[in-house]
Amino acid sequence: MNPLLQPESYWIASTEATAYPPVEGDIAVETAVVGGGIAGLCTAWELARAGRSVAVVEAERIVTGTTGNTTAKLSAQHGAIYTHLRDAFGAASARAYADAQTDAIEHVAAVADELGIDCEFERSPSFVYTESADGVEALLEESEAAREAGLDAAFTTETGLPFPVAGAVRVDGQAQFHPRRFLLGLAADFVAQGGEIFERSRVTGLESGDGGHVLAVEGGGSVRCDEAVIATQFPVIDRIKLFARLTPRREMVLAAPIPASADPGGMYLTPEEHLRSVRTAPYGDGRRLLIVTGEAATPGDLDASLRLERLTAWASGRFETGPIAYRWAAQDYTTSDRVPFVGPLSGEDGVHVACGFGGWGMSNGVAAARIIAGDMAGEPRPWAELFGPGRFHLLKEAGRIAANQVNVVRHYIGDRVRTVPVEPGELAPGEGAVMRLDGALRAVYRDEDGGLRILSSTCTHLGCVVGFNDTEHTWECPCHGSRFSTGGAVLQGPATAPLERHPHH
Ligand SMILES: Cc1cc2nc3c(=O)[nH]c(=O)nc-3n(C[C@H](O)[C@H](O)[C@H](O)COP(=O)(O)OP(=O)(O)OC[C@H]3O[C@@H](n4cnc5c(N)ncnc54)[C@H](O)[C@@H]3O)c2cc1C
Ligand code: FES
Numbered sequence: 001m002n003p004l005l006q007p008e009s010y011w012i013a014s015t016e017a018t019a020y021p022p023v024e025g026d027i028a029v030e031t032a033v034v035g036g037g038i039a040g041l042c043t044a045w046e047l048a049r050a051g052r053s054v055a056v057v058e059a060e061r062i063v064t065g066t067t068g069n070t071t072a073k074l075s076a077q078h079g080a081i082y083t084h085l086r087d088a089f090g091a092a093s094a095r096a097y098a099d100a101q102t103d104a105i106e107h108v109a110a111v112a113d114e115l116g117i118d119c120e121f122e123r124s125p126s127f128v129y130t131e132s133a134d135g136v137e138a139l140l141e142e143s144e145a146a147r148e149a150g151l152d153a154a155f156t157t158e159t160g161l162p163f164p165v166a167g168a169v170r171v172d173g174q175a176q177f178h179p180r181r182f183l184l185g186l187a188a189d190f191v192a193q194g195g196e197i198f199e200r201s202r203v204t205g206l207e208s209g210d211g212g213h214v215l216a217v218e219g220g221g222s223v224r225c226d227e228a229v230i231a232t233q234f235p236v237i238d239r240i241k242l243f244a245r246l247t248p249r250r251e252m253v254l255a256a257p258i259p260a261s262a263d264p265g266g267m268y269l270t271p272e273e274h275l276r277s278v279r280t281a282p283y284g285d286g287r288r289l290l291i292v293t294g295e296a297a298t299p300g301d302l303d304a305s306l307r308l309e310r311l312t313a314w315a316s317g318r319f320e321t322g323p324i325a326y327r328w329a330a331q332d333y334t335t336s337d338r339v340p341f342v343g344p345l346s347g348e349d350g351v352h353v354a355c356g357f358g359g360w361g362m363s364n365g366v367a368a369a370r371i372i373a374g375d376m377a378g379e380p381r382p383w384a385e386l387f388g389p390g391r392f393h394l395l396k397e398a399g400r401i402a403a404n405q406v407n408v409v410r411h412y413i414g415d416r417v418r419t420v421p422v423e424p425g426e427l428a429p430g431e432g433a434v435m436r437l438d439g440a441l442r443a444v445y446r447d448e449d450g451g452l453r454i455l456s457s458t459c460t461h462l463g464c465v466v467g468f469n470d471t472e473h474t475w476e477c478p479c480h481g482s483r484f485s486t487g488g489a490v491l492q493g494p495a496t497a498p499l500e501r502h503p504h505h
Pocket of ligand 1 (some may be wrong): 035038039058059065070071072074201231232233236354357358360
């Protein structure tokens with residue numbers, strides 16, 4: 001199924017599985033939160049604490065989506081974002097963004113402490129570095145922008161990395177944690193406060209009327225609510241077409257023990273080499289677990305196995321790692337201006353969204369919960385407007401943007417089709433490729449028994465052409481990140497229908 005990647009992240013492997021019941025029949029609550037990742041669970045917890053009746057409705061198991069497969073740095077340093085924010089929105093907005101992140105990090109620290117959740121919360125400096133002299137100037141500028149935004153930031157050439165850097169921005173006072181330990185603890189407290197969690201309950205639609213909203217759940221149940229929060233990463237309810245402004249990015253993660261004495265003493269990131277992100281976690285016996293994330297790519301991009309090899313070679317070449325203990329992969333979505341979409345959907349009475357965290361949902365997901373809870377309590381957070389999903393006044397153009405996006409990717413994939421085998425006979429067992437058969441593009445996979453599985457290569461969401469991931473053995477859509485098994489079943493939305501099967505002639 002998944003020959004190179006472990007099916008589970010370290011976070012999932014090191015914690016107990018959950019077993020909350022599915023939605024059965026018709027349920028009524030004040031607020032329904034759709035999606036049980038960090039954004040959904042933190043929002044639900046904030047609202048329950050404020051005295052509301054709240055249900056979390058999760059399609060699979062809570063904290064097994066991107067939040068269960070993250071790197072879990074809790075940092076206000078999001079790459080070199082402050083230069084961008086200052087230039088795009090002005091200094092006050094850059095500061096508001098930094099304040100939202102710092103508030104979120106301190107909130108996690110305070111809640112973990114108050115509830116006694118042992119989530120391996122550790123303070124750690126965060127670094128963005130460059131190994132190239134050409135990258136130094138941009139980082140000098142970023143250190144200034146981050147400082148101006150209120151962070152404890154400084155330019156340096158000194159890091160704890162076991163290799164020299166040309167320059168780095170160091171931000172002190174940041175943190176890292178075990179995301180599942182934190183969120184499973186939070187979920188238990190949420191339930192103790194009277195909150196309800198439903199798993200294996202996929203929401204398929206939302207009907208709004210005078211009496212509030214009704215969420216339809218696959219299998220026939222429903223959840224009636226006054227307010228709904230859509231925290232499904234890619235928004236499953238999206239009447240204002242936010243999707244056209246969300247770009248998916250898939251990353252690989254490796255984890256390997258290192259001697260505690262070889263811990264680089266910080267969290268590190270470089271955009272170079274298609275992204276390298278490094279942190280460590282407690283691992284017992286005088287060891288730390290080195291966690292390396294990288295090789296960011298569009299879902300469905302070719303050569304995933306080469307990228308995995310590159311990342312493995314980088315990790316073991318640069319650090320004193322033992323054998324790689326865990327490998328996994330996950331994806332996140334970035335908005336067109338790099339600020340998440342959090343808040344009420346314009347024109348919708350009581351429907352809120354939290355998405356587009358751009359690879360930084362640990363702090364942004366908690367910030368989202370604080371923003372939504374503040375909005376609902378009539379006490380908006382000072383940075384709510386910056387994150388507001390209605391901030392684009394040109395959303396009418398969204399349909400056109402989406403069409404363009406589809407066309408661009410169609411073209412792009414079309415070009416690549418010519419570079420891969422054109423005959424099913426050229427596929428070895430375990431290989432897949434998009435190719436032309438009888439004049440039509442098909443997604444063709446040869447299974448381990450030598451049989452061919454031929455599917456339509458047209459994604460059932462909006463018609464982009466899927467690509468094969470040769471490490472996870474999945475078909476992935478570059479447009480909005482839907483993922484399908486080699487049998488065509490949907491593994492991850494926004495697509496809801498399987499890839500159409502075709503018989504082999
Ligand atoms: C490899 C990687 C490393 C990362 N590292 C960091 C990091 O170090 N620091 C950081 O801040 N951020 C990091 N991020 C980003 C961060 O992990 C994400 O932004 C965050 O986890 C997203 O949280 P979420 O709650 O929005 O989504 P998820 O955790 O994916 O939760 C969404 C949930 O919604 C459910 N769902 C979907 N559709 C439906 C439906 N129809 N009905 C009901 N439920 C549904 C899903 O099953 C899922 O459980 C990383 C991301 C990746 C991919
Ligand atoms: S076209 Fe949107 S995910 Fe495939």
